[in-house]
Amino acid sequence: MVSYMDYTSPTTQFFFDANNSSLFKKDNQNYINVVGIKQLNTLENVSLLDIYLSVNNVIEPHYHQNAAELVYCISGAVTVSLLNPFTKQIQNYPLKPGQVANVPQGWWHYEVATSDNTHLLAIFNAPTPEVVLGSDILKLTPANIIAHTYCIDENQWKKAVAPVQPATFIGPPANCNRGFEEETQPQQSQNPQQPYPQYINQYDNHMYPTPAYNYQIPANPQYYYY
Numbered sequence: 001m002v003s004y005m006d007y008t009s010p011t012t013q014f015f016f017d018a019n020n021s022s023l024f025k026k027d028n029q030n031y032i033n034v035v036g037i038k039q040l041n042t043l044e045n046v047s048l049l050d051i052y053l054s055v056n057n058v059i060e061p062h063y064h065q066n067a068a069e070l071v072y073c074i075s076g077a078v079t080v081s082l083l084n085p086f087t088k089q090i091q092n093y094p095l096k097p098g099q100v101a102n103v104p105q106g107w108w109h110y111e112v113a114t115s116d117n118t119h120l121l122a123i124f125n126a127p128t129p130e131v132v133l134g135s136d137i138l139k140l141t142p143a144n145i146i147a148h149t150y151c152i153d154e155n156q157w158k159k160a161v162a163p164v165q166p167a168t169f170i171g172p173p174a175n176c177n178r179g180f181e182e183e184t185q186p187q188q189s190q191n192p193q194q195p196y197p198q199y200i201n202q203y204d205n206h207m208y209p210t211p212a213y214n215y216q217i218p219a220n221p222q223y224y225y226y
Contacts, residue, residue, distance in 0.1 A: 005042065016040040018050045024169040029054040029116070032169065037127035047129055049122040053078065053113035053170070060168045061110040061134035067126035069103040071095065071111065076118025082109035110134075135168040 006012065018033045025031040029052065036047035047067075051059065053076070071080050073095040080093045080101040085108075093101040094114070103109045111120070138161045147154035165173065 007042075011041070013041045018048075023049065024167075026057070026170045026174060030057045030170045036129070043127050045125050045127060047124045047127055049120075049124075051111075051118075051120040051122060053111075053118040053120070054116045055113055055118075057113050058171045059111040060171050061108060062131050063106055063108050064103075064124065064126075064129050064131050065106055067124040067129040068105045069109075069129075070123045071101045071103065072121045072123065073097050073099050074119040074121060076113060077115040078118050078120060079112045079114055080109065081112070082107050133167060133169070135164050135171075136166050138164045139166045 016035055016039050018035050018039075021033050021035060021039050023032040023034040031052050033050040034047070035043075035050070037043045053059070071078075075097055078095050080095060080103070082091055082093075082101075082103050083089075084091055095101055143154050143158050143161075146152065146157050163173075163176075
């Protein structure tokens with residue numbers, strides 16, 4: 001119980017409808033709703049994302065700098081992949097309904113839906129979890145810094161990341177149509193008997209029009225506060 005909260009106040013909230021709190025919407029099958037302290041003011045160190053995905057859609061690579069994340073599969077199927085910073089390996093966890101995967105605070109990770117009608121809950125041990133998105137890192141890091149640091153051609157880097165839209169959240173873009181499947185095997189999985197799912201590799205090295213998403217990029221695009 002929060003000692004400084006007036007639980008007798010008429011503004012104190014104990015109920016909220018997550019269906020009315022959209023964080024991001026790609027289309028009617030792929031969207032994220034959010035419940036945090038901004039939506040429900042009696043929350044303490046807990047918040048959640050209500051995630052809906054169709055097959056081959058991806059919650060883009062990202063990390064939460066102030067919270068761990070517990071991913072619970074309600075329906076469908078998903079593979080949660082995380083980069084273990086201690087082993088330097090990608091670990092893949094295929095989930096079916098009732099199964100969970102834990103992502104420690106600050107770990108780079110992503111989720112790939114392996115069936116339609118996938119529904120996930122992402123639960124955080126923070127009232128307002130922060131997130132740094134891979135699309136923002138790619139687009140907002142100056143190209144000359146990338147080129148100099150990694151000894152690559154600056155123009156080639158600019159061309160390679162040109163299709164990437166900041167604040168992608170759910171990929172691939174709706175207007176992407178490369179149309180071929182590519183099977184990728186992880187270097188090492190904690191579930192070696194379960195192959196990593198096929199997914200559609202949607203990105204190409206040319207510019208696409210900006211997708212007409214409902215999400216607006218905040219004034220400070222480097223960090224998002226749910």
